[in-house]
Amino acid sequence: MVVGTVTSATRVGAGEWEVVVGDRFIAVLAAPADDRAIAELAGLTGDATVGIERLVQEIPGAPDAAGEVDRGFAVVWWPTADASSVTAVVRGEAVVDVDSPGGSRRFDGRGIRPWHLAEFRDVSGVRITEAAAPLRPRGTAIGARAPGRATLRATDVEWTPEARPSGADVPLGASSDRAARGGPLDATNAPETETATDAIAITGEEPETVEGPADLDPISAFAPGPPPRVRIGADDVRTVTRPILVGRRPLAPRAPAAASAAPELVPVRSPTGVVSGTHLELRVEGERLVATDLRSTNGTVLRTATGVRRMRAGESIVVVPGSTLDLGDDTIIEVLPASDEAPRPTRTDRPRT
Incomplete structure (x- = not known):
């Protein structure tokens, strides 16, 4: 299981995503998403051996109906317990903002079908959101601690490699006690802010420390080993x-x-x-x-x-x-x-x- 804390937020007026958080992955599908796809992804949350291909396989293809808008999806997957290495797949309006010691970079679909895939290293944080959202560094996770495997609805999802200390917990509210699929986060419960937040702690072995900035160029981000x-x-x-x-x-x-x-x-x-x-x-x-x-x-x-x-x-x-x-x-x-x-x-x- 990958160490870290996942925080979700709902911004007023932004497009919502159905979010599934597993031991090795975070998947977001444009809401409302296909119930079968959500159920299949939820069934994989505890599978520590699941691969990125299997996760993408469970996500429906782009709509074919004339005039129907495909907002897309995103999957962030950790191939090992070393949380500094991340593989991302995106399509449509979904984007993944990747933090590293060198700054923040945005990975988007670039119009590629059926999806765009890249691998990143030296990652210090991840944010999944929509293309219309501004690029900004990962925020501070605030909110309630929830189970490490969950489904929820949100406009933004952030992951940080730091596990949430127990002293930072706050009582679980209606927006966070969702071990099963729930409705959208209720922004009216957030104190004087435009977002409601929900944190999910993922525990496991401590990741190895990797020095240097992230290799964020999808063309150049080779893993160790001979190229094809x-x-x-x-x-x-x-x-x-x-x-x-x-x-x-x-x-x-x-x-x-x-x-x-x-x-x-x-x-x-x-x-x-x-x-x-x-x-x-x-x-x-x-x-x-x-x-x-x-x-x-x-x-x-x-x-x-x-x-x-x-x-x-x-x-x-x-x-x-x-x-x-x-x-x-x-x-x-x-x-x-x-x-x-x-x-x-x-x-x-x-x-x-």
């Missing part, structure tokens, strides 16, 4: 240390990027023209390799050990060794096992904030 490798076509084997753009005539984004983050452009032959000019992006998010179909004309077919599926235009998906991506015209990208001999970034290779 791919084979493009028959014999073009590449180690993915920065984004790779594949297509007939791939073009780099118009926005300038640092030299270390500038994408590799990999042109491929397509006699019949079924491969788009800039067809697919491969990038590393944390420990995972993510493939994104860049709204190609004829699509991308993903083959894995469990089956075959055609990626939706603009869709991002985690791909694992043994998977293949078929762009058409015999252009096959194979995801290879990482090699221990492959070059890997070190702390001095990554930008510091």
